[in-house]
Amino acid sequence: MKSPLTVIILTFNEAKKIKDCLGSVIDFASEIFVVDSGSTDQTLEIISEYSEVKVFHHAFENYSQQRNWALENLPIKTGWILNLDADQRLSNEFKVEVGNYFQKGIPENINGFLASRKTIFMGKWIKYGGHYPTFHAMMFRKGKGNCEQKLYDQHYVVSGDTLQLKGDVIDLITESLSTFTLRHDKWSTLESIQQFNLKNPTAETVSGNLNGNPMQRRRYFKNLYERMPLFVRPFLYFIIRYFFLLGFLDGKRGLIFHFLQCFWFRFLIDAKIYELRKQQKNNPY
Structure with missing residues (x-):
């Protein structure tokens, strides 16, 4: 039925x-x-x-x-x-x-x-x-x-x-590594613009809450991450995910995934935020 x-x-x-x-x-x-x-x-x-x-x-x-x-x-x-x-x-x-x-x-x-x-x-x-x-x-x-x-x-x-x-x-999540990296390059642009604009959360957004449901807890830690210094946070994120949260147990394919998703993607976001800040500084109007 x-x-x-x-x-x-x-x-x-x-x-x-x-x-x-x-x-x-x-x-x-x-x-x-x-x-x-x-x-x-x-x-x-x-x-x-x-x-x-x-x-x-x-x-x-x-x-x-x-x-x-x-x-x-x-x-x-x-x-x-x-x-x-x-x-x-x-x-x-x-x-x-x-x-x-x-x-x-x-x-x-x-x-x-x-x-x-x-x-x-x-x-x-x-x-x-x-x-x-x-x-x-x-x-x-x-x-x-x-x-x-x-x-x-x-x-x-x-x-x-x-x-x-x-x-x-x-x-x-991927047909090939080329597809994976192309998609994440596109998504890194969207995420960098979103963080650069610093839009305030609204009632239409999942609220970060350490004591809430799993989605809210995850958003709480993401909000903490976004307040950390650029270029430092991707290193810390990868170290925590790969070593402390045992990502290395996923083997060689896990190494590829965790490095690309936890470090390369996050570093690319930071680099694009940095680029946006430089452009704003050079073109304040």
Whole structure:
């Protein structure tokens, strides 16, 4: 029996990934919507093989706006919404656990569920270095969640209480090292602009709270990180993640991942913030 929820998937040239993503939800969700932002590969052709999937088209501005556009404009009929990217798949454990919640009845005060991503990098599960578990508000009641307005590292904000799931969402984060570095170069630009502008948090943003849920605790430490000096913090972050949080136990592929994700990416962000500051100093107006 399908669960009474709607799955929303964002796509752009995801021909290599979308089939497995849809395969993980087609027997699980009552509704499936894809919001495509102009794919030019075989993505839409592959999706057309699934008669249950409804495709909507919307020009891409940024991830926050695209996700919120989907929440506000899709003809969602179910009371619950699950958000996925094309490189994510639902684990069987996740589907069984959520299905059990629907069968038993979800308490009225619960408006969302947190689930951890299980990152797969170069075919290996990245289990150490503080990278697992990392919880996100993957699923929430219709009208009780939205995506925070950030250029990078956006989370869904849920109004009300949440429960933490044991089942994971599998996240295949790279097709190749070239794809990984190109994406992170783009994301480093967005993150550097975001930190450079120092936008104040609002009610639409996940609040940092050391005593809160896993998302809030993670945001608390990220806020601490952002207050540290440029170029110092990537070194400290990598040392903590790789040595103190046992990232070295992930082996050679783990070394590649933790170095690129914890040091190279963060250092690139700092270098771009430094560049923005120099440009502002040279062009104060």
